[in-house]
Amino acid sequence: xxxxxxxxxxxxxxxxxxxxxxxxxxxxxxxxxxxxxxxxxxxxxxxxxxxxxxxxxxxxxxxxxxxxxxxxxxxxxxxxxxxxxxxxxxxxxxxxxxxxxxxxxxxxxxxxxxxxxxxxxxxxxxxxxxxxxxxxxxxxxxxxxxxxxxxxxxxxxxxxxxxxxxxxxxxxxxxxxxxxxxxxxxxxxxxxxxxxxxxxxxxxxxxxxxxxxxxxxxxxxxxxxxxxxxxxxxxxxxxxxxx
Amino acid sequence: xxxxxxxxxxxxxxxxxxxxxxxxxxxxxxxxxxxxxxxxxxxxxxxxxxxxxxxxxxxxxxxxxxxxxxxxxxxxxxxxxxxxxxxxxxxxxxxxxxxxxxxxxxxxxxxxxxxxxxxxxxxxxxxxxxxxxxxxxxxxxxxxxxxxxxxxxxxxxxxxxxxxxxxxxxxxxxxxxxxxxxxxxxxxxxxxxxxxxxxxxxxxxxxxxxxxxxxxxx
Amino acid sequence: xxxxxxxxxxxxxxxxxxxxxxxxxxxxxxxxxxxxxxxxxxxxxxxxxxxxxxxxxxxxxxxxxxxxxxxxxxxxxxxxxxxxxxxxxxxxxxxxxxxxxxxxxxxxxxxxxxxxxxxxxxxxxxxxxxxxxxxxxxxxxxxxxxxxxxxxxxxxxxxxxxxxxxxxxxxxxxxxxxxxxxxxxxxxxxxxxxxxxxxxxxxxxxxx
Numbered sequence: 001x002x003x004x005x006x007x008x009x010x011x012x013x014x015x016x017x018x019x020x021x022x023x024x025x026x027x028x029x030x031x032x033x034x035x036x037x038x039x040x041x042x043x044x045x046x047x048x049x050x051x052x053x054x055x056x057x058x059x060x061x062x063x064x065x066x067x068x069x070x071x072x073x074x075x076x077x078x079x080x081x082x083x084x085x086x087x088x089x090x091x092x093x094x095x096x097x098x099x100x101x102x103x104x105x106x107x108x109x110x111x112x113x114x115x116x117x118x119x120x121x122x123x124x125x126x127x128x129x130x131x132x133x134x135x136x137x138x139x140x141x142x143x144x145x146x147x148x149x150x151x152x153x154x155x156x157x158x159x160x161x162x163x164x165x166x167x168x169x170x171x172x173x174x175x176x177x178x179x180x181x182x183x184x185x186x187x188x189x190x191x192x193x194x195x196x197x198x199x200x201x202x203x204x205x206x207x208x209x210x211x212x213x214x215x216x217x218x219x220x221x222x223x224x225x226x227x228x229x230x231x232x233x234x235x236x237x238x239x240x241x242x243x
Numbered sequence: 244x245x246x247x248x249x250x251x252x253x254x255x256x257x258x259x260x261x262x263x264x265x266x267x268x269x270x271x272x273x274x275x276x277x278x279x280x281x282x283x284x285x286x287x288x289x290x291x292x293x294x295x296x297x298x299x300x301x302x303x304x305x306x307x308x309x310x311x312x313x314x315x316x317x318x319x320x321x322x323x324x325x326x327x328x329x330x331x332x333x334x335x336x337x338x339x340x341x342x343x344x345x346x347x348x349x350x351x352x353x354x355x356x357x358x359x360x361x362x363x364x365x366x367x368x369x370x371x372x373x374x375x376x377x378x379x380x381x382x383x384x385x386x387x388x389x390x391x392x393x394x395x396x397x398x399x400x401x402x403x404x405x406x407x408x409x410x411x412x413x414x415x416x417x418x419x420x421x422x423x424x425x426x427x428x429x430x431x432x433x434x435x436x437x438x439x440x441x442x443x444x445x446x447x448x449x450x451x452x453x454x455x456x457x458x459x460x461x
Numbered sequence: 462x463x464x465x466x467x468x469x470x471x472x473x474x475x476x477x478x479x480x481x482x483x484x485x486x487x488x489x490x491x492x493x494x495x496x497x498x499x500x501x502x503x504x505x506x507x508x509x510x511x512x513x514x515x516x517x518x519x520x521x522x523x524x525x526x527x528x529x530x531x532x533x534x535x536x537x538x539x540x541x542x543x544x545x546x547x548x549x550x551x552x553x554x555x556x557x558x559x560x561x562x563x564x565x566x567x568x569x570x571x572x573x574x575x576x577x578x579x580x581x582x583x584x585x586x587x588x589x590x591x592x593x594x595x596x597x598x599x600x601x602x603x604x605x606x607x608x609x610x611x612x613x614x615x616x617x618x619x620x621x622x623x624x625x626x627x628x629x630x631x632x633x634x635x636x637x638x639x640x641x642x643x644x645x646x647x648x649x650x651x652x653x654x655x656x657x658x659x660x661x662x663x664x665x666x667x668x669x
Contacts, residue, residue, distance in 0.1 A: 136408040147395050156458040168409045175415040246554030257542035319538040326555045461516040
């Protein structure tokens, strides 16, 4: 079996990912359709929340992705700092806008859900506030990428920002908890089975989560490949100017 | 190191951008608030701690881009990087100079502005304490942001976008100390958290600042 | 000053991830100056910054430690609101030397001592900038376009100053377009070192 790090080679990465890309995309479509249709039409309404609870099939997966994408960016940034694999840095760059959109989706679906449930679109609840802060971190990260011309410099600076930002994001989470005890319910899903929602909701939710993960993988593949090509184009142009 | 500190302080005093500007900005923001929310004493005294903190934070932000940008433009930073001074030390000293010229005056001016905002008598000690322990973190975090954006022309706006999310924990704990103090509650826990944040950023962030400075000088 | 030598061996320098010069080799001994020549954009600045240790070299060796070098671009690192003496004193302290008085004397800055740097003429500023190099106490001066915006008289003054430095056993590595009249200076044409191959190992192969 070839070493995992072989995929750090842009060509190898592009060749492999382009081969698996169609499968990932179709799997994402199937999971999405399956999970949402199952969730929307074939599960009972919640006895307290009625049919509004069904927004949960979008809200929960997008919220999970919003956090996990940042973690993925942190890992790829670390790989770039330690091993200097360009694909890693470009993958972090490719993931950021997806993460930002996921955060927005979580915030919007949360607002739509919150209106009938809590009677308000927005409250300065710790979870809501943390997500807003996370969104600001995504914005800053993307703005820094966009502002710097030199690719390697941009990769270095954003990686350090991602590292420092992660620490502060975590700190903000605790600070916000301290600042205001909220009205958001506890996490809907956890590995500890007893706290979980009932199985009827749980299985379609799992399918939806799989759909979101696959969608993310597909988007990152296509965006990373775009970044690699753009980078390659810039390198070729630079070389031409030099010659 | 001390030479660098005295030079930066001297520069701040002569250029007039240091002490005066941040402090005036602090004053103006605080004066604007009553015009925005109305002159009711009860309301003003309730929001006073938060307003003072947000205003102090913005005043701090105003002068951040000067920390490294001027030295970068005139080549001083190149020479500092090749000098025997470690770049981590340079970053720390520059943050300290920023605090002495911006943060410390804010701490000293806060009680006067507290009067304007009809801050309750019990709130004066906590607001000064919280700013005293919190503003060093603002300067150090700001120096990191300034180091990140030093190579970018007109990076001021980007700097704000990067630094403000990093300011949030400091703001939350700082304003909490001031608020609890004004309401006569115990404020020891947030104060300790605030001091912890300041101490940790002071110890660790200069290394990050030096790293990004080296990248930017390349 | 101890007799020393700056030897650059098979050096490759890169700008924006692409190599611009490769296989650069030369040696510079105490008391000598080397003038780098080449058209704009050929990599003179990149080479000087690499030698001064401000950016990493992908390939090659530089024999002398960075601690021996003082780097000066056309930006002077002078503060307009500080006086001549304060500017120099700061850099002397930063580099841990006490040559302020010597520098002021040898660059004829005595009358300007209490003037702020912002009020100096271009030629006076250049003198101060070079005095700044001198107070670093470092033997190797690395100068990037030191004569930009200087009139003929100031250029001559600059050349004299460099000559003094060389006589005292120093070295100078310069990138410049003008003839400085430094008869002891060697010249190095950078055109032949222009990079043709890619960096090879890290990413170039894959990106190109």
